[in-house]
Amino acid sequence: MKQKTAQLAAKWWADKLRKPEKTKHDNGTGSIFAEFMGKSRQTRHTTEEVDRFESVLASYLSDEDYMSIATDYRPDDILWAAASEAGFELGDCDLPWKTGMIIDKETVSVRDGYQADWVKLN
Numbered sequence: 001m002k003q004k005t006a007q008l009a010a011k012w013w014a015d016k017l018r019k020p021e022k023t024k025h026d027n028g029t030g031s032i033f034a035e036f037m038g039k040s041r042q043t044r045h046t047t048e049e050v051d052r053f054e055s056v057l058a059s060y061l062s063d064e065d066y067m068s069i070a071t072d073y074r075p076d077d078i079l080w081a082a083a084s085e086a087g088f089e090l091g092d093c094d095l096p097w098k099t100g101m102i103i104d105k106e107t108v109s110v111r112d113g114y115q116a117d118w119v120k121l122n
Helices: 003-018 032-040 047-062 077-086
Strands: 067-071 099-103 108-111
Touching: 003 047, 003 067, 003 099, 003 108, 047 077, 067 077
Parallel strands: none
Antiparallel strands: 067 099, 099 108
16 A cells, blocks of 8 residues: 555554543443443553554555454454554553454545444545
8 A cells, every 4th residue: 555545544543542532442332331441441652652653553554455454342463563563562442442444555444433434534
């Protein structure tokens, strides 16, 4: 995929780590408890860690023609791998639950949370 597309996708995930207070832990039940539990288990990561994560993830994505990335109650393998290579462990609640991203050569689309609408980022 184009480098610009890979960078946009990687930035979206990295921004979720940069601003954990905006991360959704919506499991579809509308449970305040689920949201509280997710928030209480989030790990704060340093700016340097998140910047490295973004760079590593963008490099992984730029090698692909098409990619789908998702989180259910834990992140996809590519997100785990990018975090590991960036030097930190990604917790199960560090990224939004029930979220999907589809990336092709020029387009990034995201569904941010359970039953959310798909939104094109570019």
